[in-house]
Amino acid sequence: MPQFLDTTDPGFETAFGALLSAKREDSPDVDATVAEIIADVRARGDAAVIELTQRFDRLELTPETMAFSAEEIDAACAEVPHAERAALQMAADRIRAYHERQLPQDQSWTDAAGATLGWRWSAVSAAGLYVPGGLASYPSSVLMNAIPAQVAGVGKLVVCAPTPDGAVNPLVLLAARLSGVDTVYRIGGAQAVAAMAYGTDTIAAVDKITGPGNAFVAAAKRRVFGKVGIDMIAGPSEILVIADTDNDPDWVAVDLLSQAEHDESAQSLLITDDAAFGQAVAAAVEKRLETLERRAIAGASWRDFGAVITVRDLDEAAALSDRIAPEHLELCVADPEALAAKVTHAGAIFLGAWTPEAIGDYIGGPNHVLPTARSARFSSGLSVLDFMKRTTTARMSPGALKAVGPAAETLATSESLEAHALSVRARLDRLNEGPK
Amino acid sequence: MPQFLDTTDPGFETAFGALLSAKREDSPDVDATVAEIIADVRARGDAAVIELTQRFDRLELTPETMAFSAEEIDAACAEVPHAERAALQMAADRIRAYHERQLPQDQSWTDAAGATLGWRWSAVSAAGLYVPGGLASYPSSVLMNAIPAQVAGVGKLVVCAPTPDGAVNPLVLLAARLSGVDTVYRIGGAQAVAAMAYGTDTIAAVDKITGPGNAFVAAAKRRVFGKVGIDMIAGPSEILVIADTDNDPDWVAVDLLSQAEHDESAQSLLITDDAAFGQAVAAAVEKRLETLERRAIAGASWRDFGAVITVRDLDEAAALSDRIAPEHLELCVADPEALAAKVTHAGAIFLGAWTPEAIGDYIGGPNHVLPTARSARFSSGLSVLDFMKRTTTARMSPGALKAVGPAAETLATSESLEAHALSVRARLDRLNEGPK
Structure with a gap:
């Protein structure tokens, strides 16, 4: 069972503080290993990448086979069934339409002193997208990283996606094709990040690296930051649902589970102004957990990090939400816009009960790469701006x-x-x- | 003497490559020390900050004297002569006017499917600005960091500025007052960054930390990145002047020296389409160096990292400029706008011979916190957006x-x-x- 908190309990502040500061993820200290890997790739280039891929992914590569050939991508794309292909295309179209609105404007004006001032935006020349292998190899992430880059006008777009034991997800390759990716390398880990940051004979250095990854990838991105630009260091996923009593407990339950199923370290929180409704949701979660495919993961996340918080009213809910600064905030209340206006810190807000968070993961249009671990206090989801930079201009x-x-x-x-x-x-x- | 290169020389590519990859700064590996300092501040809070300040700045503080009092700031501001006060006020006004134009727009629209999508921007709640002590304690940097935060609408703005042996720059305090800073702490180094990131009993944790600093400050910012937002990790300053022959060699010479005098690791480059003009500028630099106050620093920078590059034409100059991706780019040519249009990667562009780079450091309006070390390929100068974050919204x-x-x-x-x-x-x- 998750924690049940109530803001009227005397122990609430202590319990809520513990919830906020709970360390949900064991970050193994892989920094020394990653430093060695980066130094090795810088020193020996392709040879290091090939050796490390053999060691970590049990895959024999040559410089010629590091990237998927056009024929291999064609063949993989042809394997994708029609429904998946159509869904991916609809997602790409909607994500592109949303992100095209983010393209920033250049400005120039002459002030009273006679100074002509302004700025202009330009895209980075080359970007590299990291796509994790194995369980977390999500074609949707390819779209969410590559399309903003494509819309920004990035000249060259490459993907590094490890293929442990040679296993390839054809949907990842199709997503790359739909979003304008030039080259997909079958390499991963810190060696992929190092290769994209510093370049090898086969892999050209890029200017910006984005995309999720494990502890090795995260440590490598942190280390190459400065040599290239990076996006955020992503943590485990989170959702906060604020729901009044006029909701189907089962809808809220599956929404909570949709984050819990990502990762045992994920966190799903419910804030409600009705304790009985909170209990009903918790019961619905247990019922769904009986049959959910990923019940082991989702159950562990819900049990260890889930919470149901009862508040006096929705104003209190908004105040608590800002302390959580959730990655995903779902507002299942009668007037979600009014409640949203009271919230300041959130990565993405889903308004009303007809907007499950999963819509945002795939097809809504906004980006699903969002700030985790309370970083919505100071950072934003991925956008077109992450692949652009601004040059200021002045003429006296x-x-x-x-x-x-x-x-x-x-x-x-x-x-x-x-x-x-x-x-x-x-x-x-x-x-x-x-x-x- | 600086290097003289010519694109028509057979050895040019090699020499230019060496110039680009020259390691100008010895970055001492202070990471282990910084990790200890951060851990100490997290564990012992104020006590650690006080001890470290005693050790590094030879200054005895108590929790009560960590911040300047309003009276101390009043007294310091009263010391500032009229000319400096008026200049600082004009700079603040112009910087504010420029940055107010950067305030982003919220958007919301309903698409053909019936989805209402959009985003909205909000300021971070609290920001901390690091202001170096000693030689590099620049009031202009206070304005350039604090005013964008103030314009963004940051709720609480604090400054950490070390005062080694108790030495205070009154102009720094006046600049803080003019730009809406709430509190100025007389602490510095990694301990200041740690205190702002994690908070102590006296110093409230902030959400975003910006501002330049030495190797300790840079390493600390890199380490707290994720817990709080940070701006870029700044390197030594750089200028590239592209000048045709219709320029006063002395103007170009002082412009080159205005970066060289910052730091022995600074880099000043001239690209010209006339070798004789390049020689004339180099001679003018030598002449100015005879009397320049900071001739030791500026001379070392110019000798070790300066270069005069002769090109066939201005198109070639633009192409080389993009490979350099300079922090500051000065275009002293007949049609600077036309040349600027051929350049993609630069932090700030100064158009025409009447726009010396120093105008941008103080009073032009654009920010002087700019990407160094070729990072203009992927990053931008400081702006209002650095103190804001975007929340996406979706309603189905x-x-x-x-x-x-x-x-x-x-x-x-x-x-x-x-x-x-x-x-x-x-x-x-x-x-x-x-x-x-």
Whole structure:
């Protein structure tokens, strides 16, 4: 059973604090190993990647077979049944339509002093997407990482996806094709991240690396940060459902389980203003757990990290939600927009009982790569902007320099940066000379 | 003397490659020390911060004196002469006006399927700005970090600025006051970063930490990344000037020196289409170096990392510039906008000979916190967006769920995520039951 908390209990603050700070994931300290792997790939390039793939994925590669050939991708795509192909295409179309609206605007204006200022956006030249192998090899993640990059206008888009023992998920290859990926390498782990960051003879270095991964991948991304850009370091998935009593307990139960089934470290929370409804949901969860395919994982997550919190009213629910800063927030209440307006920190909000979170994982349009572990306090889900960068522009007219230059000179001098001051002064002196 | 390169020389590619990959900064491996400091601050809070400040800054603090009092700030601000105060105010006003234009728009729309989608932006609740002590204690950096946070609407804004031996820069305190900073702590180093990330009894934890710092600060920011958001890890400053022959060599010389004087590891590069002009600039640099206050630093930077590159034409200059991806790019050419349009990777572009880079450091309006070490390939200067995060929103009508739900169910099933599929199926079944 999950924890049952009630904000009217005297022990609530302590219990809620423990819930917030619970360390849900054992992060093994793989940093030293990862440092060695990165150094090895930097030093020996392809040879290191091939050896490490043999060791970790039991797969013999050559430089020629590191990437899937066009024929191999064709053949894999042809294996995908019609329903899956159509679903993936609909998802790609909807994700693309949503993300196209994120394309930012350039700006330029001339201010009262005569300075023309602005900025412009441009895409990174090359991006690499990491796609985990095994259980967590999700074609939906390929779409969610690659389509924003494609919409941003990234010139070259590659995927690294390990294929342990050679096992390939054809849907991953189809998703890559639908989202404009140029090349898919069958390599994974820290060696894939190192290869994308530093390049090898076969794998060209990219400028930005995104995508989820295990502890080795996460540690490698942290290490190459700075050499290349990275997205966030993702933690286990979370959902918070805020539901009033006018809901089907079973709907809420499956929504909670849809995160719990990801990972034993996932966290599913329910906040309700009706304790009896909370009990009904918990009962519905138990009933669903009897038959759920992934009941071992989902049950462990629900038992160890799940909670049902009863609040006095929905205002209190919003306040608690902000302390949780959930990755996914589902608002199953009569007026979800009104409640959403009271919430500040959340990765994605799902409004109303007809919007199960799973819609957002696949087909809604918004990105499913979202900030976990309370990082919605300061970060956002993946977007087109993650694959772009902004260059600021400034042009001074002589008049503008005359207006603002002396202040710059004063500040540079106060910071003991004489050359800064001189670079302004040299021009001001010319202006003061007047026309020759 | 700096290096002189010419793209028509057979050895150019090798020399240019070496220039790009030159390791300009010795980054001492302070990671183990920093890990200890962070652990100590997490374990012992204020006591650890006080001890470390005594050890590194030779300053005795108590929890009560960790922050400057309002009276201390008043007194320091009163010390600032009128010219500096007016210059700082003008800078603050111009930086604020520029950054206010960066405030992003929320969006919401309903698509053909009946799904209401969108996103909204909100500010982080609390941000901490690191301001280095000693030589690099720049009031302009306070403005450049704090004003974007203030414009974003950050609720609480604190500064950590070490005061070695108690030395305080009054301009730093005035800059903090002008940019809406709530509290200034006189602590620095990894201990300051740890205190802002994890909180102590005296220092409340923040959600985002920005600002430059030494190797300890950089390593600490890298370590707390994830617990809080951070800005980039800044490296030594760089400028690339592209100048045609119709320029005063002395102006270009002081512009090059304005970066060189920052740091012996700074890099100043000139690209010109006229070798004789390049020689004239180099001669002007030598002349300025005879009297420049910071000639030891600027001279070392120019000698060790400076370069004058002669190109065939400006198109070639633009192509080289993109390989350099400079932090600051100054275009002293007849049509700087046309040349800027050919450049993709740069932190900030300064258009025309009347726009010395130093204007951008202080008073132009754009931010001076910019990507270094070729990271303009994938990252942007500091902006209002760095202090905000985006929450995506989605609301399905029953009709929208009917339209897109089956595809979500198909994809969830293909990913073996049964609860995801069931959460959609439970609702579709209700719809198929029809009205009761």
